[in-house]
Amino acid sequence: MPDRRQPGQRAGLSHAAVLAAARQLLAERGLEALSMRALAARLGVNPNALYSHVESKTGLLDDLLDDTLAAVKAPHPDVEDPLEGLHALMASTYEVLLVHAELVPAYLARQGARGPNARRLGEVMLALLQRAGVTGPDAREALHVLIVHTIGAAAFSTRSPLTPDIPARATEEDHRAEFDRGLQWLLTGINAFARHEERLPSR
Amino acid sequence: MPDRRQPGQRAGLSHAAVLAAARQLLAERGLEALSMRALAARLGVNPNALYSHVESKTGLLDDLLDDTLAAVKAPHPDVEDPLEGLHALMASTYEVLLVHAELVPAYLARQGARGPNARRLGEVMLALLQRAGVTGPDAREALHVLIVHTIGAAAFSTRSPLTPDIPARATEEDHRAEFDRGLQWLLTGINAFARHEERLPSR
DNA sequence: CAGCTTAGCTGTACGGCGTACACTTTGTCG
């Protein structure tokens, strides 16, 4: 350790640098291995030094989570077919989640992200649903259901080989197909109800 | 502490007793407070004493999880309407999960239970799906999708009031309605596809 | 440019966690 620092000497950290290192550690050794201490060690710094750049471990995770969603490709709210747009949006989210598979358990634990990126995606979804004829409380319901399905499917897809279960392992392609099929089911059902209620304003 | 024990003196524990105490602790103080040490303290015993009755904390959680599912009311596989049966089964699961809300995060973390009760429910679901015209790989897909929806919805329903979000808090009834609506969407979609493919054996 | 403030570190420590190891006592069974 040639670069042992003395109290007061800086290491040149930053919020972004910490996030980047965390993502790297996460990719290499998984969520369980992401501890403040391990992260600090990787950055050549004392554990508590991280707290100058991050509020807490939870905060770090939140930032990481929302940051990841920046990669989701959201269609313009005015695409021709809103249902197709929704499909594309959820599919893109699913793909992004798979790329950062180690984070999915964290999404589950805090039941989705809450940062600006998540909000942005939520708004696009709501707009698309609106245009598909899903309005009012139904829209929020559909929103939640779609999110649950997407994150849940990602979680199933990234199941670790802990359980040998049955020798027949499902491939990534199988999981993608399963997600997509479920998404189609949902959108079909949502659409069916929306069109049904158009003619039945009873409730 | 009048009942201080000496090495070798028994405390009368058992697997069931440990599970029961764990459930109690869970109900009173939540998942985070469920530590082996707290559990041991409640039982008036040293932490490691628990390991005579439980393989590990993970094992304890697994047992707890599957145990909970014993309360789910599964319809007989030969009910008149299989779709209605599925609806009832998932709804009962949802209710059970809500009663043991503190466990839901644990379900998420390990992506469902894997014990005998879970298996039993899975088999009933598969049978019902079969009878509804969903067969082969589609059946497993539908199974997973339904489970993901149910556990995911339960997770959303038990969200802690950490995020003030918007002052308008959703009631338990709202959540139940949301779950049910999503379930209907799913079943509608699943059914629509099943009937469609009956006439289109193309793929 | 001198001085003050403050942010970014180090060092250390606290209270928690799951669980492994060695040992003692108790109940059981041949």
Add this chain to the structure above:
DNA sequence: CGACAAAGTGTACGCCGTACAGCTAAGCTG
């Protein structure tokens, strides 16, 4: 009755997140 397994105690290890105090380099102010 004697051997033995099972169920405890006591202790300890190596983690964890994070609080607190001190130091010092960087940045701002006059």
